[in-house]
Amino acid sequence: MAAARTSQRIDSAAAAESETPDVGEVAPEEAVVPVGTAFAGIRREFGLPGEFPTAALAEAEQAVAEPLSSAERTDATGLPLVTVDPEGSKDLDQAVLLRRRGRRGFRVHYAIADTAAFVAPGGALDRETFRRGQTLYLPDGNIPLHPPLLSEGAASLLPEQVRPAVLWTVDLDSHGAPIRVDVRRAVVRSVAALDYRGLLRSFEAGEPHPAVELLPEVGLLRREQTTHRGAIELGLPEQRVEFSDSSGWRLGLRPRMWLEAFNAEISLLTGMCAAEIMLAAGVGVLRTVPDPDEEAVLGLRRSAERLGVYWPPEQSAAEFLSALEPSRPESLALHVAGTRLLRGAGYTAFRDGKPAVVGHAGIGAAYAHVTAPLRRLVDRLCTEICLAVVAGRPVPEWVREGIVELPSAMGNSDRLASRVERACIAQVQAWELADRLGEVFTATVLRTDGEAGTGEVFVPEPPVIARCRGAELVRGQRVSVRLVDVDSAHREVLFELADTPSG
Known part of the structure; x- marks a missing residue:
């Protein structure tokens, strides 16, 4: 198949x-x-x-x-x-x-x-x-x-x-x-x-x-x-x-x-x-992600410092992340930490001039969806705007009215798609590990919650992301973890920090 x-x-x-x-x-x-x-x-x-x-x-x-x-x-x-x-x-x-x-x-x-x-x-x-x-x-x-x-x-x-x-x-x-x-x-x-x-x-x-x-x-x-x-x-x-x-x-x-x-x-x-065409016309829908705030960048710098990864003062966050060696466990942890730089993704509809937020931080420019209309609703309407603007025609009224609903419709469907994807992944994780209770795996620590004594780890074989108990968890560290619980009905997997570090 x-x-x-x-x-x-x-x-x-x-x-x-x-x-x-x-x-x-x-x-x-x-x-x-x-x-x-x-x-x-x-x-x-x-x-x-x-x-x-x-x-x-x-x-x-x-x-x-x-x-x-x-x-x-x-x-x-x-x-x-x-x-x-x-x-x-x-x-x-x-x-x-x-x-x-x-x-x-x-x-x-x-x-x-x-x-x-x-x-x-x-x-x-x-x-x-x-x-x-x-x-x-x-x-x-x-x-x-x-x-x-x-x-x-x-x-x-x-x-x-x-x-x-x-x-x-x-x-x-x-x-x-x-x-x-x-x-x-x-x-x-x-x-x-x-x-x-x-x-x-x-x-x-x-x-x-x-x-x-x-x-x-x-x-x-x-x-x-x-x-x-x-x-x-x-x-x-x-x-x-x-x-x-x-x-x-x-x-x-x-x-x-x-x-x-x-x-x-x-x-x-x-x-x-497409985004530039719509911005010039003052009507359209953009896929927007605001630039990261200073605190998010400082948080990533602190993470790099804790992990012992040098970040030159003059280097931007984009340059730093792109230069990381992908095979190193601390690099994986930093890329996960870098997701905080891309918070606030959404759809920005506008009909009477340029909106306040136009950029997509993940792309570094204004951006719009127009290339997957069979699979995504917003692309059809954005395409109609671009066709009208380039041809010198008024944007159809049904499009001007429809784009008002798009941020809500697309935002809801994006959230649903993300939840369904996570649920399917979690279900297969539980199925794969159901008969492996007690086994020890090598893992990379992705996140930690020191107060709760828990974190999240990535196990490369099989490729699993799951909760892990252990007050000594350190983000970016490669550790040994033991599988202690699998609940297939609720799609849950739990590891705990094993006694012996993996090196």
């Missing part, structure tokens, strides 16, 4: 800011749980949506049955675009093509699924998407934002299919900075559906697909710009839930592939361009 998409960062506060689909694979082991019944309790507990309302499905079916109108759409079917996603994905939001622009830079073509071509404003399906907010990914199946006949069918940028899309064209200079942006409705045809592992192998063999052969060059230029922008990035690996027929549900851990990071830069570039 293909890898499940449910995963979370070592600290879940960072997970919400990830723009990259999850990939990876782990070796199977024990603890078999039947597919289809494993996470039903979590679905009931959180009251997750089931089937779509009849009226919403009828609207989707009617939209699919109607012939695609090419009026006011650019014919871009001649562009050899490709999609790059985890293996087995069917909800394909983005298709990309990178080309050189003479000797002076690059041109990025980025086609995004046009969900507005299928969702009528104010209809039953529109209302249902506002209720859902986003696609929820559970290990045993997702809960889509749109009916699968759209998200995995008529609206998805599947290969060799003519599809309505919103085509972004961004010209970059030789340093990777945008100098011209265009966005318009189009019809496109993806020529190939690539997956990360296959594409990585093609790069290693020196034979990447021509549409993305410039991805390492463009991606590296864009990555270099993140440092200049002062983006606060947390280098945290991810826990991941996977299934195999022989071993059942298991946790894995993977670092982010360079290919993922470079591919994500194209999405981030587009989101930053």
Whole structure:
């Protein structure tokens, strides 16, 4: 079976800011749980949506049955675009093509699924998407934002299919900075559906697909710009839930592939361009994270000092975190501590001029969601704003009215998605460890509560994050811990500090 998409960062506060689909694979082991019944309790507990309302499905079916109108759409079917996603994905939001622009830079073509071509404003399906907010990914199946006949069918940028899309064209200079942006409705045809592992192998063999052969060059230029922008990035690996027929549900851990990071830069570039378009027009919705306050930065400096990690006085928090050696346990603890720098994430809607808070500290710039409309509600409305502004047309009234509801709708769905992810991870942790009571594991201390005599530790094998008892716990220290309690019904795991340090 293909890898499940449910995963979370070592600290879940960072997970919400990830723009990259999850990939990876782990070796199977024990603890078999039947597919289809494993996470039903979590679905009931959180009251997750089931089937779509009849009226919403009828609207989707009617939209699919109607012939695609090419009026006011650019014919871009001649562009050899490709999609790059985890293996087995069917909800394909983005298709990309990178080309050189003479000797002076690059041109990025980025086609995004046009969900507005299928969702009528104010209809039953529109209302249902506002209720859902986003696609929820559970290990045993997702809960889509749109009916699968759209998200995995008529609206998805599947290969060799003519599809309505919103085509972004961004010209970059030789340093990777945008100098011209265009966005318009189009019809496109993806020529190939690539997956990360296959594409990585093609790069290693020196034979990447021509549409993305410039991805390492463009991606590296864009990555270099993140440092200049002062983006606060947390280098945290991810826990991941996977299934195999022989071993059942298991946790894995993977670092982010360079290919993922470079591919994500194209999405981030587009989101930053969209934010600038909306800010110039004085109407839109931004994904915002305020700059960290002085006390949060000082707290991180104190943590570094306690852990014996030198932080030059002139170095910013972003520069310090990016320079940490990821394999050291104190680095993991500092990245977890760094999540305090990214508090206050939210959505900022504005209709009458520039809002007070516009930046995203994790990106180092103003940023908006526009590249995943099959999976996220806000992208559809933000895209409509950008299309209207670039074309010199008024923003549709239904969009101006709808964006007022978006911060609440998206905030609620983000919180729900985060809680569901944590619950699924915790459930699999408990299943994996149920028969290992009394065993001793090597762990890294992530957090401590000295007064309570408890903390939180990360065990790399299997990759588990759980509570730990022990007054002598020190953040960043590598220790030996003993598993003393597992409660699968309540998804709880407890360790205690073992007598002998692991060294």
